[in-house]
Amino acid sequence: MNQLIAAIREIVGPQGVLEGEDVRARPATVQGGSCEARAIIRPGSTEEVSRVLRLCHEASQPVVPYGGGTGLVEGAVASPGELMLSLERMNRIEEVDTLGRAMVVQAGVPVQRVQETAEDAGLFFAVDFGARGTATIGGAISTNAGGNRVLRYGMLRDQVLGLEAVMADGTVVSAMQRFIKNNAGYDLKHLFIGSEGTLGIVTRAALRLRPLPRSRHTAMLALDRYQHVQELLALLDTELGGTLSGFEVMWNDFYRMVVEGPTGHRPPLGVDHGYYVLVECLSADPAPENPRFRAALEQAMQRELVSDAVIAESRAQQDALWAIRDDIPTLLQLMAPLLPFDISLNLHEIDAFVLDVRERLSRRWPEVDSVSFGHLGDGNLHLVVGIGQDNPERRRQVDDVVYNAVRERGGSVSAEHGIGKEKLPYLAWSRSAEEVSLMRTLKGSLDPRRILNPGKLLD
């Protein structure tokens, strides 16, 4: 190992290798802990990534790719015999093509910098989520991140025009085209999008940009029946003519915990409603008023879908509404030790699922509590379970309870966070044996020595 690290240092230079305390000082996950990798390798170019991987391939040395470390499924966690490969020094925005509506970036650029650079150029990078300041484009591509605007613009996959990746043996595959259509054979970029660093290291990407919306309209609505949540989504989707970009639902338990928590949010609505929906509409119309948005909300009130509502009148009020939805730190503080779940289900089944899981958990462990919220516009529920006792057995048992309920309904155990190490035992609960077998075939042929992120996604 020491020889290998010395050879890698020759490639990446002294600032490209961290060892000892510099490694330990880094957190293992967003929930804490300490990085256990033997060393952190920080290449400065695609060529250096390629040369490092060639050496690791020859030595059958496991490598864990690392972006911003914000992933929620232990996908970037390294064990003591592993090398971590961080893209943090590859953080250049190479080009903004305003007419072609594309941006070429290195993988280590944070998502928020892409958003801000696009905005400075009068354009829009559509993916957005709470960890935007730290999560990198390489990590977001590798997890096929979703977030708050999937309803309108799709997932990260839909924002990638082209990419460059380095295979396990060091081969560089450059598929950096910037056009939307390319049916000349297999579209290989999709091998790397959402494969969690198990098939290659993403080093650069050509991202799709959209026209910058000229106005943003935000409201928070209180509802008392889940049936009304579904009807509201259908109504707004129809009435807002494709401009509905966010439909975030918080169950009463989530809303109450956050607005009554230590952060000091001013509750925009009373705390006794069953559901709170944060609605956002991005429009090309520059007018501060949006008659269509107001008319749609009035229609929802007239049809008695909505019990109470507040419409943000300023950017500060919009941010205050989003701050409630994004206040995951309060959950982490009040519910730890906890398990976060990220589930896809048919929309009409989600509330019944929440009630069912709550009941199964409290019957078995009265001290266990849970809160629910999610990107309901996409059928994506986040369920956070405070597990009471922090031990592996309890974690496994709670996982089993929740994922059994998912399996019974034919849902997915991962809507947008991926499988990582944490959900490994449950991949086959929402994929068929044939699908898992094909995944193994791909892994075996692209990374025959299994050096790329071993023990993640597939065991």
Ligand SMILES: Cc1cc2nc3c(=O)[nH]c(=O)nc-3n(C[C@H](O)[C@H](O)[C@H](O)COP(=O)(O)OP(=O)(O)OC[C@H]3O[C@@H](n4cnc5c(N)ncnc54)[C@H](O)[C@@H]3O)c2cc1C
């Ligand atoms: C507060 C909070 C809110 C979040 N909200 C959302 C949300 O709404 N939607 C959502 O989808 N996710 C969300 N996440 C999860 C997380 O932010 C995303 O998964 C993000 O895409 C990970 O990016 P990263 O750069 O931090 O990757 P990391 O955590 O460093 O890595 C994630 C995975 O990608 C691999 N990887 C990283 N970089 C590369 C690369 N260059 N090449 C190959 N593989 C690589 C890693 O090995 C690992 O398997 C949230 C996280 C937090 C903490």
